[in-house]
Amino acid sequence: MSTINLKINNIPVTVAAGSTILEAARAAGVKIPTLCYLKDINAIGACRVCVVEVKGARSLVASCVYPANEGMEVFTSTPKVIESRRTTVELILSDHNKNCLSCVRSTNCELQSLAEELGCNAQKFSGESKFYPVDASHASIVRDNSKCILCRRCVAACKNYQTVSVIGANARGFDTHISCLFEKGLNEVACVGCGQCINVCPTGALREKDEIDNVIAALNDPSKTVVVGTAPSVRIGLGEEFGYPIGANVEGKMAAALRRLGFKHVFDVDFAADLTIMEEGYEFISRVKNGGKLPMITSCSPGWVKFIEHNYPELIPHLSSCKSPQQMFGAVAKTYYAEKLGVDPKDMYVVTIMPCTAKKFEKGRPHQDAAGVPDIDAVLTTRELARFIKRQGIMFKELPDEPFDSPFGIGSGAGLIFGSSGGVMEAALRTVAEVLDGKPLKKLDFQDVRGMTGIKEASYKIAGINVKVAVASGLKNARELMEKIKKGEADYHFIEIMACPGGCLNGGGQPIQSAETRNFTDYRTLRMNAIYSADKSMKLRKSHENPAIKEIYKEYFGEPNGNRAHHVLHTRYVARSKF
Amino acid sequence: MAKIKLTKIPFKGTDGQERELRAALAEIKKKKGAVMPALQRAQEIYGYLPMEVQQIIAEVLEVPAEEVFGVATFYSQFTLNPRGQYNVSVCLGTACYVKGAGEVLDALKIQLGIEADECSEDGKFSLNATRCIGCCGLAPVMTINDSVFGKITADDVEKILADY
Numbered sequence: 001m002s003t004i005n006l007k008i009n010n011i012p013v014t015v016a017a018g019s020t021i022l023e024a025a026r027a028a029g030v031k032i033p034t035l036c037y038l039k040d041i042n043a044i045g046a047c048r049v050c051v052v053e054v055k056g057a058r059s060l061v062a063s064c065v066y067p068a069n070e071g072m073e074v075f076t077s078t079p080k081v082i083e084s085r086r087t088t089v090e091l092i093l094s095d096h097n098k099n100c101l102s103c104v105r106s107t108n109c110e111l112q113s114l115a116e117e118l119g120c121n122a123q124k125f126s127g128e129s130k131f132y133p134v135d136a137s138h139a140s141i142v143r144d145n146s147k148c149i150l151c152r153r154c155v156a157a158c159k160n161y162q163t164v165s166v167i168g169a170n171a172r173g174f175d176t177h178i179s180c181l182f183e184k185g186l187n188e189v190a191c192v193g194c195g196q197c198i199n200v201c202p203t204g205a206l207r208e209k210d211e212i213d214n215v216i217a218a219l220n221d222p223s224k225t226v227v228v229g230t231a232p233s234v235r236i237g238l239g240e241e242f243g244y245p246i247g248a249n250v251e252g253k254m255a256a257a258l259r260r261l262g263f264k265h266v267f268d269v270d271f272a273a274d275l276t277i278m279e280e281g282y283e284f285i286s287r288v289k290n291g292g293k294l295p296m297i298t299s300c301s302p303g304w305v306k307f308i309e310h311n312y313p314e315l316i317p318h319l320s321s322c323k324s325p326q327q328m329f330g331a332v333a334k335t336y337y338a339e340k341l342g343v344d345p346k347d348m349y350v351v352t353i354m355p356c357t358a359k360k361f362e363k364g365r366p367h368q369d370a371a372g373v374p375d376i377d378a379v380l381t382t383r384e385l386a387r388f389i390k391r392q393g394i395m396f397k398e399l400p401d402e403p404f405d406s407p408f409g410i411g412s413g414a415g416l417i418f419g420s421s422g423g424v425m426e427a428a429l430r431t432v433a434e435v436l437d438g439k440p441l442k443k444l445d446f447q448d449v450r451g452m453t454g455i456k457e458a459s460y461k462i463a464g465i466n467v468k469v470a471v472a473s474g475l476k477n478a479r480e481l482m483e484k485i486k487k488g489e490a491d492y493h494f495i496e497i498m499a500c501p502g503g504c505l506n507g508g509g510q511p512i513q514s515a516e517t518r519n520f521t522d523y524r525t526l527r528m529n530a531i532y533s534a535d536k537s538m539k540l541r542k543s544h545e546n547p548a549i550k551e552i553y554k555e556y557f558g559e560p561n562g563n564r565a566h567h568v569l570h571t572r573y574v575a576r577s578k579f
Numbered sequence: 580m581a582k583i584k585l586t587k588i589p590f591k592g593t594d595g596q597e598r599e600l601r602a603a604l605a606e607i608k609k610k611k612g613a614v615m616p617a618l619q620r621a622q623e624i625y626g627y628l629p630m631e632v633q634q635i636i637a638e639v640l641e642v643p644a645e646e647v648f649g650v651a652t653f654y655s656q657f658t659l660n661p662r663g664q665y666n667v668s669v670c671l672g673t674a675c676y677v678k679g680a681g682e683v684l685d686a687l688k689i690q691l692g693i694e695a696d697e698c699s700e701d702g703k704f705s706l707n708a709t710r711c712i713g714c715c716g717l718a719p720v721m722t723i724n725d726s727v728f729g730k731i732t733a734d735d736v737e738k739i740l741a742d743y
Contacts (some may be wrong), residue, residue, distance in 0.1 A: 133580075165643030170652045171583055181645045182630050183582050189645075349584050579634055 137185030140193030195357030195508015241386035252401025270411020303499030313575030330375030381509025684714025
């Protein structure tokens with residue numbers, strides 16, 4: 001590999017050829033601020049915040065796109081550079097909705113941090129301001145263009161991570177704004193609600209649709225029995241909102257916090273993930289034995305489900321008919337558990353805490369109402385839960401570790417790893433292999449389907465069959481697999497797809513990491529490691545061995561995929577327009 | 580300015596126009612950067628760029644429809660609004676402007692009930708504000724299709740339109 005020697009602020013540094021000045025500076029221990037730049041998806045040199053002086057160059061250059069050259073001398077913080085950055089940010093601020101005090105991103109806003117670091121005068125320039133109505137049409141995502149700085153990071157995430165491409169820069173000059181095809185609302189286009197756009201937004205222009213007030217109302221309504229369940233990834237994301245390092249598992253404190261928020265039935269959606277494995281595992285076995293549609297594709301990720309409905313409706317028969325763990329959770333709460341408590345399902349209010357914004361859309365889908373009322377009433381993202389906890393004055397770090405309640409408080413390691421790309425596949429394989437082979441697995445770790453690679457393939461010998469599996473995360477990779485299936489080039493039996501790159505642990509409802517962290521830390525792997533190490537340390541690591549699962553089949557469902565299970569735990573899909 | 584002006588006129592494209600567009604796109608698709616020439620060709624065929632046409636372009640060229648819309652709204656040569664049976668243009672060049680073309684345009688907006696770059700819902704009139712059309716001696720000037728009306732005032736507008 002050829003290398004380049006240059007000097008950053010007189011510090012000699014050697015970097016690989018092809019590195020940018022920004023990367024070279026990092027190697028020299030020098031931080032250059034950025035705004036529009038996002039590693040791998042958005043290097044457009046548009047915002048001019050990362051400008052630096054290069055000896056001999058005519059003007060300042062954008063370090064995020066300018067290649068480092070042999071013998072180059074770069075200065076990153078001269079008065080000229082700082083003044084330029086300051087003016088740039090002041091000009092952005094001149095047309096920015098500065099309602100910062102009550103902004104959801106206050107204290108976690110990249111524009112705010114830059115303005116403060118650079119010593120900007122936020123009121124320095126005044127002039128015409130744009131006005132755009134807030135787009136709150138979508139069940140998952142709210143866009144407020146008065147806070148948009150046109151960095152195009154959301155556009156890049158939508159296009160390059162997801163190939164969904166429903167948002168873009170429209171019109172020109174001062175009128176340029178990010179919106180959808182023909183100025184439609186996000187709910188009228190093929191937006192899947194994954195929320196990756198929110199996660200990359202430097203400001204408060206994009207946010208989740210907040211449901212905290214609905215939950216507070218339910219908690220204060222004496223006629224309601226309020227049930228809550230938390231998804232696998234929430235416990236390894238939530239801590240970031242309270243100053244824990246990335247990848248801290250705060251399961252016990254999370255359960256304690258939920259109790260202090262007023263929830264009387266604090267459950268774990270990991271239990272419902274185990275239930276999903278029972279249903280999906282047996283559905284898979286039945287498809288293999290009875291010549292059903294293969295490859296079978298998982299249906300846990302509502303962003304993915306909506307994506308296939310919009311883009312590959314002809315492949316819908318490949319989808320498992322299983323509801324997602326969230327919907328199964330609500331369905332068993334309002335049938336089995338409501339019966340057990342003697343509560344009318346209409347008086348039961350089921351809340352889930354999810355790393356996901358698409359789950360907010362999913363709860364309103366048709367055929368998600370096992371008890372004749374919607375399975376789920378409210379979905380809070382990890383971020384909303386953190387806000388709720390802070391609002392109620394709960395000192396999160398001081399909380400004791402508490403367990404979940406029974407009967408839906410027991411989840412296996414298999415249920416927990418649902419939070420990572422490859423986790424659903426591994427959980428299913430643990431169960432399918434033992435059921436089909438009729439003997440315990442020697443090794444529970446299916447390493448080949450783990451990790452952050454976009455598309456993973458493996459094959460396993462199960463009951464004499466060579467079972468070929470594929471795992472994709474990020475809809476760009478999902479699209480690649482779907483094209484293979486369409487062309488008849490895919491001979492897989494089973495495919496797992498999660499809409500978000502890396503899986504739910506990087507979901508659109510997880511704590512927002514700044515571009516600084518995203519560009520220079522592998523935060524996804526840190527979160528993933530936390531999930532697998534928790535699984536490793538658990539005694540219960542297989543869904544079919546979960547005693548709560550055994551109990552519910554014995555008492556209520558009978559057989560996996562039986563009649564009652566089909567009514568309560570399975571659903572249907574619809575073809576949607578491509579546009 | 581908030582949102583981009585969109586027409587409420589229903590799409591009236593013919594099968595013949597669509598065949599012509601698809602034939603052209605089959606050729607254009609082979610080139611790099613096909614969206615611009617595709618939009619230009621489509622505007623030649625349809626006179627404007629309705630949503631239905633942009634979706635055909637997106638589908639055939641295999642680019643996101645939002646990207647096509649982004650290009651169509653970036654360049655001022657592209658229009659999303661159809662021309663009416665009678666296309667009314669008011670010159671806003673310097674000479675016409677100082678002679679009161681602004682008031683003429685305002686009067687037209689009120690009379691026709693549409694803004695500049697829009698088409699009336701019955702498809703009869705469209706309204707444009709143009710740059711200098713080169714007959715400053717007649718300022719202020721407006722045209723309706725090929726007819727030229729010079730030295731007009733805002734008060735004349737109603738009478739002129741009455742003949743159409």
